[in-house]
Structure formats: structure tokens, C-alpha cells
Amino acid sequence: MRTVGASQPEETARAEEPGRPAEHGRAGGAAGVKTARGTRARGTRQAQALAVALDDLPGFCSAQEIHAALRSKGETVGLATVYRHLQALTEAGSIDTIRDVSGETLYRQCGTSVHHHHLTCRNCGRSVEVEGRAVEQWAEKVAAEAGFTDVGHTFELFGVCPQCAG
Amino acid sequence: MRTVGASQPEETARAEEPGRPAEHGRAGGAAGVKTARGTRARGTRQAQALAVALDDLPGFCSAQEIHAALRSKGETVGLATVYRHLQALTEAGSIDTIRDVSGETLYRQCGTSVHHHHLTCRNCGRSVEVEGRAVEQWAEKVAAEAGFTDVGHTFELFGVCPQCAG
DNA sequence: CCAAGATTGAGAATCATTATCATTACCAGT
């Protein structure tokens, strides 16, 4: 199991546990931007908590890990909401995603929004952002030679980071 | 939906349908290699059928698609067995796997067993095998600079093939 | 305060993949 952020007592945490008053809706305090009538911007308590968590986490982690991290900090955010925001952020390009060896999706807030790739520790999840001018060109060349169009790519590097190597 | 091999009446085919005499075990005919006592080799009817199917299929396809293709040819192979053999072949390095955008695993028998990558049509699944001397070196260099060890990589190219472009 | 619209979250639903486990087929001796 990957070790990310604050580890908790190994809770399954598949669904929100019942029995609590259920605190819905957005928070009042530091509200954010707002647009036209009815459009609430990313200012809910849950969204902010998630943003903070993403900022704190040093590397890629799964939605469930993020959810666990939130709970461990006392934040009450539903797992479904975590997934929702992660998906939204991903579509907006604010965060990056990679796939675990087991197929699980891992999320991370990157320093830059320009196209880049990652060298990720398969033990702790910490990752280095790398730009690969060379591979971008290689990809285009190969695609062009084969006559393929609308080409995209997926380049991921995995290894063991210096800290984990010990 | 990707079009692979002979398309069938859109059967769900999640589990083998019951009501048939259930034909188990290995076939007698063209048995294959055998090793020490008790070790059967990869010569079962099901394994052969799967091998043939993999040979026929032009590109990457999912376990379920392969299973459907087998059934459409009259072969009776359980879905679990398909998964089992695909996994074994993958571990043996006989076939390659990539991940769908939805996370589904796709399999393909490649022409060569040496390390290479794929340029795959995201519409029909046909793929071109490409070798990337450049990216291999780039990967090693990047990993070394970051101090990572035991580094592996995942490079996949996706696009639309000339046939599908029309 | 009120109504409309957005957001949340608990649980159900999906769906690919794995694990069970009883049944069957194969093999080597006898």
C-alpha cells in the first residue's frame, strides 16, 4: 500500500458513514468568485478543503486516499463529492492524473499547467514533473510517418525515489 | 464502441450461459509439449482457440471482445478462462497490454518480443508497433538526473488510423 | 422571508477483473 499524507487506521471508507446530521451545501465564510445568476463558483467548504488537501499532498494519490486525508484533518466531505471535484478539476486542467498499475486513478496538483510528464515514485507517490521536448517531437514524427491523425500520447515514468531507496 | 472482429448481437456475455452440458478439461487432439510429471502444457483446446483468435485479431481488444469473438466462431471458452490465459500470456511476455481510456485492459499479440511501444487507433484498435530508441534514452537520462532507481516507463500513442480517417 | 438553482452525500448501481470451488480431462502407472 502506498503511503500518502497522514495515514489513518485503515478505514475502508467506501461510503459515507451514516448516523451523522449530514452537513450539506456550501460554506458561508470566504466565498469566492461568482458568475451569472445561479452559478456558484468553486467556493464551497468542500471544494476548498479539497484544494488545500491537494496542495499539501506531495505526490499522486487516489481519490480514496484524498478522502481519507480530508477526514483525518477533521474535514467532512463525502467521497462522491471528492470524486466530483477531482473530475471537474481534471477536465479544467487544474490537476493531472495518472493510472496506477492496478488501474486506479491517481490525482495531483502540478506546479505548471503546460504540457508535461511525470517521474513518479511507485512507493510513496512523490513525483517530479519533467518536460520532454524530445518525446513530443518523437511522438509527432512517428504518428506522421504512420499516417495517423489526431494523435495524443501517454508517457509515464515510474521508479523509486531517493528517499525511498534509502 | 470499438469494432473488433466479427460483431455479435450485442450480448452482455458477463458469465457463461447455463443449460449446456458444460464441456471441461483439455482437448485430446493436437496436444502439445509436456514437461515433468503432472505439468500439462499450453495445449488445451481453449488455449489453442485463444491463440488463434489473438492471431486473427488485427489490433488491441478487450478480454470481453476476445471472448465474444471466440463464441462467434463457435468456440466454447469460459470468460474466466480467457482472462486466465490472457494474464498468463501477458506475464510470459507473449502478448502486450495497454489501458483503455476507461481503464479497460486491451490485449494484443505482437510481432516481436523485444521492447517496443504502440501507436493505436482509438476507433478500431488497430495498432502499429514502434520502437523508440530516443525515448528509451530520454527516460533513462531523466530518471538518472532525478536520482530515481529501478525505473520503468509507459509510453502509448493514440490517434486515428488512415482507414478510419476516411 | 421566499423561490429557484446549485451542491452535497448516502447508498445503489455499474462493470471489469478475481477468487471460489466443484467438476472434468489428462497422464502415468498398474
Next chain:
DNA sequence: ACTGGTAATGATAATGATTCTCAATCTTGG
């Protein structure tokens, strides 16, 4: 051919991450 040991199979259940549903709750403009 008969038999015991063992591998392989397949129907089904189980797993587990992600998505869907929808009622309850919040926010906000008026």
C-alpha cells in the same frame, strides 16, 4: 482398460473503484 493424482475449466460469487440517483440542504437574488 482401470485408477489415483493433478491440472484446467467454467459457472458463479465476490471485489473494488467509479458513477448514478435523488432527496435534503445550502446560497442568493429579489
